[in-house]
């Protein structure tokens with residue numbers, strides 16, 4: 001998605017958990033504990049992937065996207081599919097997305113990544129700014145601070 005930013009990747013933590021399971025330090029019952037809510041979200045809002053479950057290898061993983069942010073109001077904390085995320089990214093300034101992978105067979109689940117979406121990430125490149133930068137003499141930071149002062153008025 002175009003406005004995707006501040007991505008935090010959890011693949012290292014995931015690998016560490018899987019290593020602990022393989023070595024027997026952690027039982028599968030401890031990591032295969034998807035709640036009924038998460039399983040429902042996977043069923044109704046999940047996106048299937050090409051990646052097989054690392055625990056049972058019986059089904060491909062499903063990704064669930066949870067959304068958080070003040071602008072979402074009562075929708076905060078709910079799951080959304082990709083099409084809905086794209087729509088929200090065009091209408092809201094900023095919101096947080098958490099991607100969770102879940103196996104619908106053995107209930108393995110883990111955080112995949114988190115990132116920000118929304119129009120705020122696209123602002124610096126919009127048409128008005130480009131025109132102003134061309135017309136201005138100083139440009140750059142001076143232009144930015146002037147715009148910020150105007151915004152506060």
Ligand SMILES: [Zn+2]
Nearest residue numbers: 053056103106
């Ligand atoms: Zn599984």
